Amino acid sequence: MTKRKLTSGKLQSLYRLMSAPMADFDCGTLCAPRNNGVPFCCDPDMSVPLLFRDELRWHRRHGNFWREMPLDEPDRRRLAEQCNDRNEVLALCPGIRKCDRRKRALVCRVFPFEPHCDPRGRILGLVYNYTPEIPCPLRRRRKNIYNPEYLRNAIMFWKEIMEIFPEERDLYIKESKKLRRRFRRLGRRVPVFR
Secondary structure (H helix, E strand, C coil), rough: CCCCCHHHHHHHHHHHHCCCCECCHHHHHHHHHHHHCCCCCCCCCCCCCCCEEHHHHHHHHHHCCCCCCCCHHHHHHHHCCCCCCCCEEEEECCCHHHHHHHHCHHHHHHHHHHEEEEEEEEECEEEEECCCCCCCCHHHHHHHEHHHHHEEEEEEEHHHHHHHHHHHHHHHHHHHHHHHHHHHHHCCCCCCCC
């Protein structure tokens, strides 16, 4: 089986697709005041960005904005071991003060959402990423604050990623099943964004 890759052209296409603003405000302003001025998702002690390996190589060729994260802590080494079988690598950016929004990684552009799939892998919409380490305040916001173009583009983005990397589809089929089970126990339905 041929190893599939994110080519330079495909990455540029995905970056254009994910350039629509998520909302009409900077969501970092909601949580940064509670975290020493740094949004939770931009704090490497709370959130470790996973870039596609091809994406990290692409960034290095275009200004070295991102770099591979040093594996100097046990938690990071464990996370890196989990990524070995996937197409991702732990990465670091220069930080919020030097963030060039045009160079944000795909993971930055899709957070706090992930795809929600049915058991066959069809994307039903987007759901919040409920990673407990990142207390994202958007999870408590109304559904109608999001730009419909962004939501459509994010769903198209995930469809393309799953075509290139079928293991991503398998991952999100499992995650979606776990999320439905979790919400069922709470007597609630999973909020899905379409």
